[in-house]
Amino acid sequence: MELKDIRREYTKGGLRRKDLKANPIDQFNLWLEQAVKAELADPTAMTIATVDEHGQPFQRIVLLKSVGDSGFVFYTNLGSRKAHQIEANSKVSLHFPWHTIERQVHITGTAVKLSAIENMKYFSSRPKESQIAAWASKQSSRLSARGLLEGKYLELKQKFANGDIPIPSFWGGFRIVPDSIEFWQGGEHRLHDRFIFTKDSSVVKDESSWSVERLAP
Structure with a gap:
């Protein structure tokens, strides 16, 4: 079979405006809960896209750790x-590909660094092995061999064997403050349902003020 012949119908149901919650965060949480109940693999996995100083886009998968207004x-x-690309250009996009239930969510927004207190609270809740791994990996740097990374991990595991692990100064979180949130539901005959919520910039300090429009598939 050739790639052009690979296709399937989307038959799990449509999405209508009357079914949408007024606040897209509430709608997202509903869909996330349903993705978890459907036992999707990694339902909190999201692609985050950034752009470097040359205008080159990059994408990678990270895990959503909390969501709210x-x-x-x-x-x-x-x-x-x-993180370096976000520092230079804080405009990013997120994408949740929930293929099994024929849904996608796409978000655009601005990345803002979390406070030291927020970072500490989450870091201390992580498994000890994950805390050590945060210290061991100089993320995105070049490695000549995997053994170097494993050796560093074992060295740190021994170092921190009998005490609490401090939070690294080079580790922390970002909050993506959304400007738009789009919900995509697969439909038969490629007549998919798409609704985009856009933040109403004319309303100050009201996180629940969104406009919603249907988009053509």
Whole structure:
């Protein structure tokens, strides 16, 4: 079979305006809950796209760690390529590909660094092995062999064997403050349903003020 012949119908149901919640964060949380109940692999996995100083886009998958009216939160090494690109251009996009339930969510917004208190609270909740890994990996730097990374991990594991692990100064989180949130539901005959919520910039300090429009598939 050739690639051009690979296709399938989307039959799991449509999405109508009357079914949408007024606040897209509430709608997102509903869909996320349904993705979890459907036992999707990695339902919190999201692609984050950034752009470097030459205008070259980059994408990678990170895990959503919290979400609320203020935005979508993930954590990373602050020396990583994505963090450097965000520092130069804080405009990013997120994408949740929930293929099994024929849904996608696309978000555009601005990345804002989390406070030291927020970073500490989450870091201390992580498994000890993940805390050590944060220290061991100089994310996005070049490695000549995997053994170097594993050796560093074992060295740090021994160092921190009998005490608490401090939060690295080069590790922290970002909150993506959304400007738009689009919900995509697959439909039969490629007549997909798409609704985009856009933040109403004319309303000051009201996180629940959104306009919604249907988009052609």
